[in-house]
Amino acid sequence: MAVGKTPVSVLQELLSRRGTTPKYELVQIEGAIHEPTFRYRVTVADIVAMGIGRSKKEAKHAAAKAILDKIVVEGTEDGIGNNLIPEMKNEIVSPYDDKIPGNPIGNLQEMCMSRRWPPPSYELVNEEGLPHERLFTIACTVFKQRELGTGKSKKLAKRQAAHKMLEKLQDVQSVPSAMSPGLDDDDDEIAHSVPNGVSRYADLKDSKISTMTSTQSHKVSQFHKNLKMSSGPKLSELQATALNNVEFNYVQLLQEIATEQDFEVTYVDIEEKSIKGKSQCLVQLSTLPVAVCYGTGSNSKEAQSAAAQNALEYLKIMTKK
The missing domain is CATH 3.30.160.20 (Double Stranded RNA Binding Domain)
Known part of the structure; x- marks a missing residue:
């Protein structure tokens, strides 16, 4: 097929090989009398596309181009687009x-x-x-x-x-x-x-990071087992609580669980703002290993609440039976 063929002629040739023809319909004329805009609809099998232009010819080409794009990208159930080779897209002249x-x-x-x-x-x-x-x-x-x-x-x-x-x-x-x-x-x-x-962290690959000894690993493993076996009214309340309520007092519940399970909670407000200009906070749980969770908010109080919420998510996962 020669380069330079219009969308209408390309579509016509494509479909004529399959014994069918596209159906064009002028569906709308709008705008001023001296500057009208035409809208054509073209239908091929169950594919429909629209095209607009300053003349009927331009609108018809735009509609043909739109449906060719659909055939190239999507194809159809009866395979109408299967024989449209990729190079044909470059042969289609823009309207x-x-x-x-x-x-x-x-x-x-x-x-x-x-x-x-x-x-x-x-x-x-x-x-x-x-x-x-x-x-x-x-x-x-x-x-x-x-x-x-x-x-x-x-x-x-x-x-x-x-x-x-x-x-x-x-x-x-x-x-x-x-x-x-x-x-x-x-x-x-x-x-x-x-x-x-x-x-920016490429240098880490050459860093020597100490690993835990077998004794330390055993302590961590034992901690996770103990945490899994922990029980108490506040832990039970945590498992039944959906941690997605912005009005919920996460800081209070975390402190109540800490008192019940005998660990400390420490909040550390970060002076620098986040990249989005938000207040930042870290919360540390004096467990073994130490758990540190991060939170942000529009002010320090909201940042602490977000950090407490993330800490509760961690505890909820770790204590789920």
Whole structure:
């Protein structure tokens, strides 16, 4: 098939080999009389796609392109897309005049979803020129990466910005630190990658870390057994408590369990704020081994409560019968 064929002709040829044809329907005309917008619907088997354009021809091509994208990506139960080889995607001419092949906006969205990244965001940053010769600039942002696209319409500018972002990210498999948006939990910061894939903790591999002696291991093992066999009203209350109520007094329950089981609870407020500007706190349980749990909150009290909640989660797991 020769390069340069329109989406309508590519779709027609693809389906004619299977003895079927696409069904096009003009479903809407909107806008001013001198500047109408046409909307076409195309149906192939059980696949339906829409396309819009400033002329019927442009809208029809857009609809054909949309359904070709669906066939390429999804296929259908009767295998209608199975014979559409990948190279055919490059033979499809965009219904827009930007000479960018395919659907960069949709492709960028799919890339972010497949890599479990946040979706791209778009922002109109500039608009200039006479009413009939407008030039739009749209910014596409993924993490901290930002690319600008310009065009005679917002759609064209958005396509160009998405296309540039795709080219930048196509070889990126993990999230470099320069792109990191900050993860959901402050203590997940250590999971961030850094430039050239070199971990900030790479020196640990050469460190000599002392291991426990057999006597120490036995003491820890015995502690876990004793903890497993522990009983008491407050421990029973803990097992029956759902630790997801923001109104619950976790600090009080932890202290009551500590009194019952004869260990001490010590809170250590951290002066520095977290990377999200939150108060931080550590709570230490004088058990063997010592247990230390972390919490954050909008103030010191909330941080202590979060740390106590995490400590209770630990005890709940360790004492479950």
